[in-house]
Amino acid sequence: MKKIVLLLLFIGSTAFSQGKEHKHSLQGVKKVHILSNTTIKVIATNTNSLLLKNHSNHSDNQCEEDNDREHSNNKHHQKKKDKRKGLTAIYPGGKDNTNGFGFSITKEGSTLIVKDLKSRFQRHGIQLELPKNINLFVDSGNLGSIHIEGFSSEIEADSNVGEISMKNVTGPITAHSSTGAINIDFSKVNQSSPISISSSVGEIDIAIPASTKADLEIKTNKTVYTNFDINIPTKEGLKNVSGRKRIVSTINNGGVQIKLRSSMGDIYLRKK
Template identity: 35%
Template sequence: MKHTILVIIIFWLAWQTGLSQNQYETKIPNIRKVLIEKIPGTLLIEQSQNNVFKIETDKEPSEIVEDERTRGLKPVTSSYDNTGLGLSLVQSGSNVTISGPNQFDATGNYTIFLPPEVEVSVDLTNPFSGQLVEIRGLKNSLEVKTLSGDIKFSNITGPTVFHSISGNIEGSFSDLNQEAPSSIISISGLIDLAMPSNTKAEVKLMSVSGKIYSGFEIEKEKPNKNKDPRAGELAQISGIGQKTSGKINGGGTSLILQSISGNIYFRNK
């Protein structure tokens, strides 16, 4: 009873102060994959509770640019803000795409909370994208692409498919998912990766002109027997670039770390 009255009062208050509608819930059925692109600011991704998927921003509505002429019209060509947060959210099949506007505006901080089962794909290769993505505690399958933006992460498990042109890729795994391979590539940025010391994997580390450091004992592969019947008993010519490959802790899923000019730091923790 007390509670009911309180709720009524709260509503009355909310109405009184003209509380704006800046928190709302939507139900989207059958999400299998979440694609995130062109986020106008820094992006933080965290695990959510209860299959809920939530977006937060500190961006003020007034900061969200709006063209006076477009009032009442919906853009046909590009995405539009249907979340009230300066982002559009579009479902197509089992995929949901979250996308920002085509504007140079990277002033906001966005946090997206995702449930553990969805696949996550972050594409910040658009020049309108912000410069940093950070992923914390996600057990999801992750794909991240950036141009110059850094990719930071902590306590993830993968499988991961990370690619950056000049951004640094650094962070730690809490465990390495053995279901599928993980691949991390930076063209000119560094790769600094920490994994639990008991991680089992088949690693391939390669840097064309950078240096490779490893805290793990890598058991070198025995010379590979060529599986091509035509090659017969010919030994395979091994090695592309500065390459180290082999098993750690007896081997497991495939883990690829590659860079052209960046150093690779492969740490055990």
């Protein structure tokens, strides 16, 4: 009897978990706008559609506790689901059209807008899987952070308090955070368009391949650290520094423009 009860709980929780993702077509879509006020994780996969999931940064122990809690509350979830049957959730930001997942997905021209309708108190992170060559605009609102991995497309990222991190990307990239740190690890640097990375308070840490050709412009009131051989232009024997610290130079005889700016944070430019 105990085995049967456990099996029923497992089946019920599996069905509930399966409701925690939503798939959407990308036909005719060239760019995806993602808007949420929680942690946003975007991963490039071998897919031709958008896959949207709940995502949590909880520890393994916390996840086990969450699973136990989910098992014990399964009847409660089913009761809630039954009460909502035939009804559509409406939020201050719009109407859910993702079968109860809590998002509004609309298309404007070749741009798909994915808007999280739930507040930060209702959701604790989202994960999206998308093709690696689709262009992205990601906005994590006032408190959310952004994590992006594996894209060979144009990326725009904007956060307030939360950090921005990217790895295995090529750019072009435009990223800004008001107070959060920005960490980006390039697999290679696309030479087609400028790269601009800025934070008002947070530090910036960028890693690029040693062979990258670039024109650099770095501004900060703090300190710049690098293992690239950067020559600072001089005028009449004096370093070209005025007001805020500003470094203008080239690496590997110049190439794509890379701007790094932080008013109050250190800047790290690493050679891979």
